[in-house]
Amino acid sequence: MKKFLRNFLYFLVPLLLLMVICLLLPSTPRASKSLLFAEIKKDSLLQHVDSPRIIFVGGSNLSFGLNSEMIEDSLKLHPINTGVHFSLGLKYMLENTIQYIKKGDLVVLIPEYAHFNRDYDAGSEELFRSVVEVNPSKLKLLDTRQLMHLIPYMPKYAFSKLMTSEYYHVEESDIYSVNSFNRYGDVYTHWNLKRRFFLTEKNATGYINPEVADGIKKFAAGVHERNATLLVSYPCLQDISFHHIEPLIREVEKLYQRDKFTILGTPERYMMPDSLIFNTPYHLLKTGVDHRTSLLIDDLKNYHYWLN
């Protein structure tokens, strides 16, 4: 047994040491081009853009689904699109954004439906990279549970730095790059591209994680404390995927109504025909982006009319 444990440690310890060394290495050329680094620009927008502001909070249904210039021209507000990646997790998105909310801001929360039936503090490899590689100061936003969820991603992140593909023949992605975003935070590099193959959303039940509902309420309270206004709306979603997850969508709708949020539009209004979809059920071609933005502008104008 001693010999076995000794040999096992001889095998394991160098691996662990190598992992720690790799963790401390700087970002690889491939990783440094990742769209996750756009978070830095978006945080800068949140800090420096002047009022009156309209801030969109959610995942990539926003980054690949909004034309903020149209919003600026129509509504005379300064839009900030904070959408980066679904896998950062809703808790992180909300807690990162709330610290930048100022008096008078109009905050529009549009999370993807899949946020509602998973762990509120879920965050995948993208969140790990975000807090380790992009901006380590964001570690303070994570609680113990989030940190525990992220530990399994550590070996993959560390050892990926040893792969030659991270250093050689590194081509910047045409759409998932830090340079894919315009000055408002919209992804625009796909606007001239054609549709790509993707899988539809799988069937979902009507289960909603109560922690997600509580988290959104807490965010709403935080927005109100800062004398800002919160509106909620529904993400753009491919029609086929919409029907697959309809039980979940209905529950999200009920949740918003029950908790008396100010809601823009309906889920059906933002259900997009397949011809407008780009490369995932939530991402839109340019025609889809403009169409969805028009719908949102109309809903915002109706809200403003109602307010007045």
Place this chain on the structure above:
Amino acid sequence: MLFNSFEFLLFLPVVFTLYWFVFSQSLRWQNILILIASYFFYGWWSIPFMGLLALSTLLDFLYGFQVASPNRKRAKLFLWLSIINNLGILGVFKYYNFFAHQFQEGFELLGLHTNPVLLNVALPIGISFYTFHGMSYVFDIYRQKQKPVSNFVDYAVFVSFFPLLVAGPIERANHLLPQVQKPRAFNYSQALDGCRLMLWGMFKKVVIADSLAETVDKMFNGYQHYNGLSLILGAVAFSFQIYGDFSGYSDIALGTAKLFGFELLSNFRFPYFSRDIAEFWRRWHISLSSWFRDYLYIPLGGSKQGKAKAVRNTFIIFIVSGFWHGASWNFIAWGFIHAVGFLPLLLLDRNRKNVTDVVAQNRRLPGIRELWQMCATFTFVTLAWIFFRADTMSLALNYLKHIGQSIISQPHQLSMLEGKSTFTYIIPIVLGDWWLRRDERKLRMVRSPVIRKLLYWVMAILILSKFSSNSSFIYFQF
């Protein structure tokens, strides 16, 4: 709990430490620990379904005593009770909705509209495996090959031993139970061999199978957009994905068992080097095919009651084997195709060739004839896999139709990069298996200990660089 998960990386050392350092002096407590650990392992997925596992285990344990009765009528009655019980559990959770849909469609053809009640229940993980454990135990008692076990803990460990609980291998009572019942001493070589097997299994699963999965998913989900050559590549990629995934799981299971002093039945013996379909089925998912041979084929008469019955029995076991994998016509079609492929060998009495030797037994490379035989067998198996992988019969048939129609060119061709990366993953597994084919249980691939250790580190780094807790094993769905 998955083998390729962070939780398992914490679970295994804890159980190992308790097993060898706290309870090593007491066989009884070691077995109790294994049982608790196994239920914890299973309960990580679903606590309610632990109850089903426990119930199935208890019933077969009790049936065993009755089946051992000298009164053969009584013994037969309880044997049938065990079969009905186990198949009933399988029937309800796995096959009820399928039959309900078939009846509904049957009635629709007669112009009668029905609305059957469907069960909205998840398929309990491992149900197809632990029910077969229980049935084989009771069958062996009935045939007087096995005595009933008086200690419930020992029997429960046999049924629910965590390395094999969710995806096999399907063990036999007369192989695993004696190991459970006798004291186990730590064996350095066995434990080291176990670690090597786990490493190789994880490599096949995480590095090979999961990497190929992306190409396979693209091909099967969007076959309309790819040309024939790409679709053929997709089918070949799936052949290696399922092999890497399932044999990888089996290797991890066998390796983990070795850490605790157990030797499990080998489940794969380099099936893609088979020279005919009969040999393939002696090398692929060996524990299942031998189970069907011993408990279905032979009781039906096997091949001893004339050719006609042998053909009938062959079709029965292949179709049942397909159906065991899933309640869907495409799995039944997969089984049927294999039966058709097996048939010529059976009729020409060539199904018992290549039983003991391995291809290129005393040579480094296969001969031309052997190479041709391996390629032909692999091609047949790969075509059949299309039915296994496709979600439905129509998808499988359309996939094949597209291969035929668009063998030359169509939009969205698979890029050279993807073609190259697919073969990058296939080549190591082929070379590794070829190297090991004469001695599959010993993973001393390289004689030099220094180079061997470096190779193990490289494998570990590759595994960890691709490690993802989100990737489950294909056979978990059965």
